[in-house]
Amino acid sequence: MPRLVVISNRVAVPKARGVAGAQGGLAGALNSALKANGGIWFGWSGQETDKFTGSVNYVRSAEGVTTATIDLEKQDIEEYYNGYANSTLWPLFHYRIDLARYEREFAKGYERVNERIAESVLPLIEPDDQVWVHDYHMLPLAERLRSMGTENRIGFFLHTPWPPTNLFVSLPYHERLVRAMLHYDLLGFQNDTWLESFLHYCGKELGAEVHHETGAITFEGRTTYARAYPIGIDFDFFASKGETEDAAKAEKRLITSTRNRTAMIGVDRLDYSKGLPERLDGISRFFDRYPERVRDLVFIQIAPPSREDIGSYQDIRATLEQKAGQINGARSEVDLVPVRYVNRGYSQEELFGFYRASKIGLVTPLRDGMNLVAKEYIAAQDPADPGVLILSRFAGAAQQLDCDGEGALLINPHSSDDLAHNIAKALDMPLEERRMRHQNQLKSVREENIQRWTDNFVSDLASLAS
Template identity: 85%
Template sequence: MPRLVVISNRVAVPKARGVAGAQGGLAGALNAALKANGGIWFGWSGQECDEFSGSINYVKSSDGVTTATIDLEHQDIEEYYNGYANSTLWPLLHYRIDLTQYEREFGKGYERVNERFADSVLPLIDKGDVVWVHDYHLMPLGERLRSMGVDNRMGFFLHTPWPPTNLFVSLPYHERLVKALLHYDLLGFQCDTWLDSFLHYCWKELGAEVDYETGEITLDGRTTLARAYPIGIDYEFFIAKGNTGEARQAGQRLLSSTRHRTAMIGVDRLDYSKGLPERLDGISRFFDRHPDRVRDLVFIQIAPPSREDIGSYQKIRETLEQKAGQINGARSDVDVVPVRYVNKGYPQEELFGFYRAAKIALVTPLRDGMNLVAKEYIAAQDPDDPGVLILSRFAGAAQQLDCDGQGALLINPHSSDDIAHNIRLALDMPLEERKARYEKLIVSVREENVQRWTENFISDLAEDAA
C-alpha cells in the first residue's frame, strides 16, 4: 500500500483515545492506518498565533505515526472555524438554514485558511502518496492542491449530512464549493441518503453527467467517484473499556442511584442538531400521559458543552436547563427527580458502564451524519438482558440499525407523541423481544466497525495509485 497522508481540521494524537464519546475510535483507526502505511497526519494545532508563519510542529508518537500541525491567527479562527465552518456550513449541512449565517468575511477566511493548509502541507506530500481529507472544514483543499501540481490520488470524507438541493442552493457560491469537491478522486458519505442528495445536486445544478448506479460524476472532462461508507465504532477497543473497574463502578453508581427505577440515557454533544429540546418535550409528554410512571423511569441526559463562543450554542444550553427544570418542578417529589441533566463529559470507561446500566437509550438527533452513540450503546449491552435503542430516523445510523423493523425503534424526533409512545413501548418491552432486537443490532455494530470503514475507503482510494 502507498503511504497515507491524512488531513483534517484538528489532529487527534494517540493520547486522545481516552476522551469521551466515539472520537477515540476514529482516532485509533486512523492512527492504525497511518502506522500500517507509514503515514502522516496534518491539521490545525488548536493553538492561536499572533501572525501566521506556516511553520510546522512535528510530533512522532511511540507507534511511529507522525503528526504535523500549524497554528492559526485569531482572525483565521473567527472567520474560518467559528464563522464559515460552524456558523455557515454546519447549520446548513444539518438543514438549519434558519441558523445559517451568510457573511462575506466568513467565506474569505475559509478560503484563506484552506490556502494556508495547502501551502503548508504541500512539502509533506510525496509522489505516490494517497491523500485523505476529512470533513466540511476543508472542502476546497483538494482543488487548491491540484492547482499546485498535486496529481496524487486524493479522497474526501464528509462526516455530516448533505442537505437536499433546494436547501444547499441557499449558500452563496454553492457551485464553486461543489466544483472544488469534484477535484477529489473519491468522495465518501455516511449513508445513501446523503450520497443521493449530493448526486442530485451535481446533476441538477452543475449539469454533470451522473451515474446513480456507480456513483460516477463527470464534469468538464474529469470523473469523480462518490460512494457511501458508513462509519462504525472501534468495537474491540470499546468492549475492552467495558472490562475495566471504572466501567463496572460507573454502572453500579448509576444503578444504585436510580432506586429500582428504569434508567433511560442520552449522551450528546451540546448542539442544536441533536434534538435535545425536542427530546425533553417528548419525555414531558410521556409523563403527562402516564403520571403514575414517574416512579418507574429516570432520564439521564449527558451533554458536554460545545462551541461555547457561538451564540446559538449558548441559547440551547439555556433552553435545556429551563425545560429540565420545568419537568422536574412539575413531577419531582422529595425522593424522586425524573430528569438529570449533566453538562459535562465522561471517559469511555464510565460511558460504557452508564450505557450498560441504562435499559433505554434515546438517540434522537434532528439530523446527524451517522451517530456513533447509538452503536456504542448497543455494543455495551448485556446479551442476556439488553436495553432498547430509540433512534431518530434522520440519523445516518438508522439505515443500518433499523434491521427491517426488527432493530432500533425508529422515531420522528420532531414529534413529542412519537417519542412518548416509543418510550412506553421500550419500557414495557418483554425480554424475549429485547434480546431478538439486540441480536440483530449487534451483528451490524460488531462487523461494520471503524476498521472496516477505514480499510474500505483507503482500498478504493488507493486502487489506481502508483
C-alpha cells in the first residue's frame, strides 16, 4: 500500500506519549489514514520566523505518524493567510463578494507561500507516495509540485463551498487559479452543488471537455477527475464522549439552569458565513410573534472568536453583542434572560452534554461547505426523546439530513419569518415525529462517517490516477 503524504495549512501535531490517535474529527481520520498507510502530515506550524529558511520541524508519535512543519515570515502570514486565503478566497467562496478584498500583494504572497511549501515538502515525497492536499489555502500547490518534477498521484479536497461561475469570475486571474487546480489528479468537493459549480466553470470559462457523469475534466491534454465526497464525523469517537463524566455534568448543568424551559442551542465559530445576526433576527421575530413563549424557550449561542485580526470579524462580534443585548433588554425579567451569548469555546465532552440537553439545534449558516455541528447534534441526541434540528438549506449537510423531507427542518436563513415559524414547529412537534426524523438522520450520520470519507477519497485517488 502506498505511503500517504497529507498537506494542509495547519497540522495536528502529536502530543507527548503518542496520543495523536486520541483525536476525533478530521485530525483523527487523517491520523488513522497515515497510521494505516505510513506517511507524513505537512503544513505551517502556526509560528512566525524572522527569515524563512525552509527548515522542517519534525515530530514523531509513538503510533508512527510523523508531522513536519515550517515557520513563515510575518509578511507571509499577513499576505497569504490573513490576506488572500481569508480576506479574498474565504468570503468569495461563501458568496460574500461584498467582503472580498482583491489586493495584488495578497495574491503575490499566496503564490509565494505555495511555492515555499512545495519547495519544503518536495524532498519528503518518495516516488510511490500518494499526496493529499487540503483546502483553499493551497489551490495551486499541485502545479508548483509538477513544475518541480513531481509525478506522484496528487489529490485535493475543498472543505468550503465552490461559488457559482458568475461570482467566481469576479476574482482577478480566476482562470490562472483553476488552470493550476487541474494539475491535481483528483479534486474532491463536499457535495454535488459545489461540484457542479466547478464543472460548469471549467466548461464555460476554460472550454474544457467535461464529462458530468464521471467527473472527468480534460484540458490541454491532461485529465483531472472531480467528484463529491461528503465529509462526516467520527461517529464512534464522538458518541464515546457522551459516556464521560464531563458530558453528564454539562448536560445536568444546562438542564438545571434553564429551569423547565426548552433549551435551543447554536454552536458556531464567530464568522459572518454562519448567519448569526440573521439567526438572532429570527429569534427576535419569534418572540415578537409569540411573546407568551418567552418563558418556554431559552436560546444559547456559543460562538468562539476566530481570525480576530481581520476587521470583518471584529464587526460581526460587535453586531452580535448588540442584537443579543436588544433582545434581552426587551424580553428579560429579573429571573429570566431569553438569550445567552457565550463568546468562548468548550470541550467536545461538554458540547455533547449541551447538545443532549437542548431540544432544538439551530444550524443556520448563510453558506457552508458541510457543517459538522449539525451531525454532532444528531449524534448526541437521546433516541427515546430526541431534539429537533433546524438546518439552513444552504449548508452542505442539508443534502444528507433533509431525508426526503422527513429529517431536519430546512429553512432559508435570510428569512426571519421562516426561522420563527420553524422554531414554533419544533417546540410543538409530537414525540413520535421527533423520533422518526431523528432515526432517519442518525442513519445517515452513522453510516456517512469520516472513516468512509477518508477511505473513499484515498482509494479513488489510487484507482483513478492509475
